Amino acid sequence: MGGHEQHSYWVILLTFFLAIILALVPLPVWMLWARPEWLALVLIYWTIALPHRVGIFTGLILGVTLDVLEGATLGQNAFSLTVVAFLTLILYQRMRVTNLWQQAAMVFLLVGINQLICQWIQNLQGVAAETSLFLLPAISSALLWPMILHALRALRRHYEVN
Amino acid sequence: MRALLSIFIVAILIIADLRFNSLDGTRSVLNNLAAPIYWLADTPTRIFAWSDTNIRSRSELLEDNDKLRTKNLLLSGRSQQIAALMAENTRLRALLNSTALLRNDVLVAELIGVSPDPVRHQMILNKGVVDGVYVGQALIDEEGLLGQVVEVSEMSSRVLLITDATHAIPVQVNRNGVRAIAEGTGALGFLEVHHVAATTDIEEGDLLVSSGLGGRFPVGYPVAVVSKVVRDPGRAFTLVEASPVAALDRSRHVLLIFAEPQNRTP
Numbered sequence: 001m002g003g004h005e006q007h008s009y010w011v012i013l014l015t016f017f018l019a020i021i022l023a024l025v026p027l028p029v030w031m032l033w034a035r036p037e038w039l040a041l042v043l044i045y046w047t048i049a050l051p052h053r054v055g056i057f058t059g060l061i062l063g064v065t066l067d068v069l070e071g072a073t074l075g076q077n078a079f080s081l082t083v084v085a086f087l088t089l090i091l092y093q094r095m096r097v098t099n100l101w102q103q104a105a106m107v108f109l110l111v112g113i114n115q116l117i118c119q120w121i122q123n124l125q126g127v128a129a130e131t132s133l134f135l136l137p138a139i140s141s142a143l144l145w146p147m148i149l150h151a152l153r154a155l156r157r158h159y160e161v162n
Numbered sequence: 163m164r165a166l167l168s169i170f171i172v173a174i175l176i177i178a179d180l181r182f183n184s185l186d187g188t189r190s191v192l193n194n195l196a197a198p199i200y201w202l203a204d205t206p207t208r209i210f211a212w213s214d215t216n217i218r219s220r221s222e223l224l225e226d227n228d229k230l231r232t233k234n235l236l237l238s239g240r241s242q243q244i245a246a247l248m249a250e251n252t253r254l255r256a257l258l259n260s261t262a263l264l265r266n267d268v269l270v271a272e273l274i275g276v277s278p279d280p281v282r283h284q285m286i287l288n289k290g291v292v293d294g295v296y297v298g299q300a301l302i303d304e305e306g307l308l309g310q311v312v313e314v315s316e317m318s319s320r321v322l323l324i325t326d327a328t329h330a331i332p333v334q335v336n337r338n339g340v341r342a343i344a345e346g347t348g349a350l351g352f353l354e355v356h357h358v359a360a361t362t363d364i365e366e367g368d369l370l371v372s373s374g375l376g377g378r379f380p381v382g383y384p385v386a387v388v389s390k391v392v393r394d395p396g397r398a399f400t401l402v403e404a405s406p407v408a409a410l411d412r413s414r415h416v417l418l419i420f421a422e423p424q425n426r427t428p
Contacts, residue, residue, distance in 0.1 A: 056164045078171075
């Protein structure tokens with residue numbers, strides 16, 4: 001059993017790693033603003049699926065990692081992902097029983113909050129966006145949610161991560 | 163409880179980073195880990211670039227070859243004059259009793275990542291401390307000035323572009339030497355030139371070059387071309403916008419400039 005536990009941890013880590021890579025892949029200029037918040041999506045999924053394993057501290061560590069990679073203020077993504085994980089932990093029982101599009105609506109709100117927090121901290125540094133385009137990732141992330149959910153659920157069942 | 167602890171940690175991080183800059187050392191250590199991840203994230207772009215150079219038709223190659231030949235002829239034609247101009251320049255400088263400007267050494271670097279955040283105009287280069295890159299070093303592409311190095315780690319460095327909202331560069335109008343400061347706006351397309359008096363001689367189409375004041379950037383590299391001048395009597399200063407000449411969102415190979423200390427006449 002011990003070996004199996006180890007194995008399943010790797011699945012979670014691997015998905016987070018892929019999400020980080022996707023968050024850094026260069027995009028054409030017209031798509032820059034709409035980049036989905038991959039890390040937030042994957043974090044939300046694992047928090048709903050395994051709230052006893054993935055949660056606030058996971059969000060904190062992932063956030064600091066993303067901050068270093070993005071060259072953002074240390075703590076920016078750490079703060080927003082912590083809040084996202086915290087809210088998901090409150091909501092996970094509700095999200096498990098609602099249908100796909102209601103879930104997507106909640107993801108829209110969660111990623112929207114994520115974006116607002118990031119924007120707020122960037123404001124402290126004086127590099128904030130002057131448009132509301134920074135909310136676009138909330139829409140693109142919500143649209144991607146069904147795909148993420150199915151892919152990660154298949155992965156979780158296949159490797160029996162629990 | 164966990165939430166409170168996390169928020170506490172995050173608050174300390176943000177304050178330490180924003181107010182006291184006390185995490186710069188930690189950051190440059192952590193950045194060593196960043197280079198391979200950026201390299202990995204850059205793989206799709208590299209594959210496209212590879213297929214672009216390797217899968218080409220003969221006619222395209224011939225056409226390219228022709229174009230490059232013409233360009234080469236033009237450039238070597240122009241460089242013939244440069245020798246004479248340099249000699250003349252040295253003579254004139256001797257007359258003015260100021261020391262000669264030294265030529266700058268350059269290092270070719272390749273882009274391995276761009277900031278995923280659209281409001282942050284930063285790039286990651288594949289050269290670091292090992293190659294002698296230092297904080298504050300200027301970099302150019304074939305057209306003009308791109309920006310400066312803000313963080314270095316062993317194998318990579320992070321660069322701030324001149325269009326970033328937190329960046330400003332001292333410039334002068336190439337035509338008449340009027341000095342100004344061009345600030346980034348967060349938009350890739352233009353810089354704002356601040357505090358230009360209403361009577362200043364500056365026109366659309368003027369080339370702005372780096373003035374070297376402030377000691378950060380080397381003198382005389384093209385920065386931007388003035389694209390808009392609005393003289394509004396209601397404003398204290400003239401509104402001047404300029405578009406950068408460097409291909410900020412397209413350059414893949416850039417040159418890092420090693421500026422040598424320059425003695426200028428006071």
